[in-house]
Amino acid sequence: MFSYITHLECPQCNRSYSADVHAGYCVCGSPLFAVYDMMSIIDEINAGTFPANINSIWRYAQLLPVRSPSFVVRLGEGWTPLLTTRHLGRHVGLKLLRVKNEAMNPTQSFKDRGLCVAISKHLELGAKSFALPSAGNAGVSTSAYSAAAGVPAHIFMPEDTPKSFFEACHMYGAIIEKVPGTISDAGKEMKNQGGNWTDLSTTKEPYRVEGKKTLGFEISEQMGWTMPDVIVCPTGGGTALIGIWKAIDELEALGLLDFKKPRLYAAQSAGCAPVVRAIEKDTLTIESWENGETEAYGLRVPSPFADRLILNALRGSGGGAVAVIEQEIRAARSLAARMEGMDFCPEAAVGLAGIRHLVETGEIDYDEDVVLLNTGSGSRYSFKYDTSET
Numbered sequence: 569m570f571s572y573i574t575h576l577e578c579p580q581c582n583r584s585y586s587a588d589v590h591a592g593y594c595v596c597g598s599p600l601f602a603v604y605d606m607m608s609i610i611d612e613i614n615a616g617t618f619p620a621n622i623n624s625i626w627r628y629a630q631l632l633p634v635r636s637p638s639f640v641v642r643l644g645e646g647w648t649p650l651l652t653t654r655h656l657g658r659h660v661g662l663k664l665l666r667v668k669n670e671a672m673n674p675t676q677s678f679k680d681r682g683l684c685v686a687i688s689k690h691l692e693l694g695a696k697s698f699a700l701p702s703a704g705n706a707g708v709s710t711s712a713y714s715a716a717a718g719v720p721a722h723i724f725m726p727e728d729t730p731k732s733f734f735e736a737c738h739m740y741g742a743i744i745e746k747v748p749g750t751i752s753d754a755g756k757e758m759k760n761q762g763g764n765w766t767d768l769s770t771t772k773e774p775y776r777v778e779g780k781k782t783l784g785f786e787i788s789e790q791m792g793w794t795m796p797d798v799i800v801c802p803t804g805g806g807t808a809l810i811g812i813w814k815a816i817d818e819l820e821a822l823g824l825l826d827f828k829k830p831r832l833y834a835a836q837s838a839g840c841a842p843v844v845r846a847i848e849k850d851t852l853t854i855e856s857w858e859n860g861e862t863e864a865y866g867l868r869v870p871s872p873f874a875d876r877l878i879l880n881a882l883r884g885s886g887g888g889a890v891a892v893i894e895q896e897i898r899a900a901r902s903l904a905a906r907m908e909g910m911d912f913c914p915e916a917a918v919g920l921a922g923i924r925h926l927v928e929t930g931e932i933d934y935d936e937d938v939v940l941l942n943t944g945s946g947s948r949y950s951f952k953y954d955t956s957e958t
């Protein structure tokens with residue numbers, strides 16, 4: 569059996585939906601979660617043996633939503649290295665820092681996990697074209713997977729997104745719209761145009777989170793079915809955070825693991841930090857951030873749709889959120905490159921600088937085991953030079 573998905577469920581109001589017809593989000597306004605037949609998976613995987621010869625997210629196919637392998641569009645997504653840094657941890661005050669290097673994905677970012685799964689599943693449900701607003705990487709990923717599937721992709725991106733993202737979408741043959749403002753404005757423009765496409769907007773359909781949750785499976789499997797003390801996620805719309813938290817729930821339900829749960833931290837840029845503000849103010853929802861500006865374009869998400877789920881994951885795990893300023897982002901990017909030979913995207917540099925703050929404020933101890941997501945390659949962004957801290 570390929571997928572053991574049974575149905576979709578709303579984590580807010582518990583309404584159920586079919587996983588065999590198109591579904592967006594719940595009538596109550598919450599994102600939907602995919603639910604699986606865990607008892608059958610337990611019988612099948614027999615003590616945690618996922619097929620070791622499948623070095624991609626599809627080694628976890630039973631826990632992914634696509635029923636028929638014939639709909640899966642594969643480009644080699646996932647099973648990225650979990651690297652133990654040699655020097656970088658020490659520079660941010662840690663004994664051990666590991667980096668999950670998502671730049672190794674087919675279009676150079678972690679967006680490939682979510683979009684590979686979502687596009688494959690929606691093709692199975694009959695989708696004929698796709699559209700999404702994007703800060704850059706999700707647009708490139710959607711363009712590539714749509715090209716591989718042979719269907720059109722419509723990408724709405726803020727006009728100030730680095731040129732290389734437009735060029736990559738163009739290379740894959742996508743239809744591109746440049747929109748003034750942020751990803752929220754790009755989303756509004758997409759809605760105004762209202763084409764007959766399948767909407768892949770962050771957490772407004774249930775399957776991108778399913779792909780992202782493989783990050784949690786992989787980190788755990790690569791650590792011998794344990795978990796680190798802390799995972800730091802550069803956070804915009806929150807799919808990775810929510811996905812990793814869901815993965816932990818599922819691994820626990822499968823009884824595969826006997827491990828402590830990691831604390832999850834969202835790292836944001838001080839120029840657009842709605843999640844950090846909500847954690848500081850202890851609110852249940854996330855208030856929109858006006859006039860967000862940051863070089864870490866993927867984190868310029870003023871109003872994440874899955875706000876309650878993001879806050880649940882952070883609070884439920886005992887973690888939190890941290891913001892860093894632009895100068896720290898540049899310095900952290902230089903540090904990763906010079907100290908470790910790693911090409912961090914600015915979003916991951918936010919995470920690295922955030923770790924330093926969390927260690928300084930005593931939220932993370934020196935000898936805790938910390939995993940940082942390098943969510944994408946730095947090569948698509950120009951390098952604003954700052955080696956003042958190296």
Ligand SMILES: Cc1ncc(COP(=O)(O)O)c(C=O)c1O
Pocket residue numbers: 677703704705706770802803804805806807808809865866867913915916943944
């Ligand atoms: C490189 C990079 N890191 C992090 C993020 C934020 O991811 P999420 O929206 O899943 O929180 C993005 C989103 O565009 C991104 O491109």
Ligand SMILES: [Zn+2]
Pocket residue numbers: 578579580581582583594595596597598
């Ligand atoms: Zn609901």
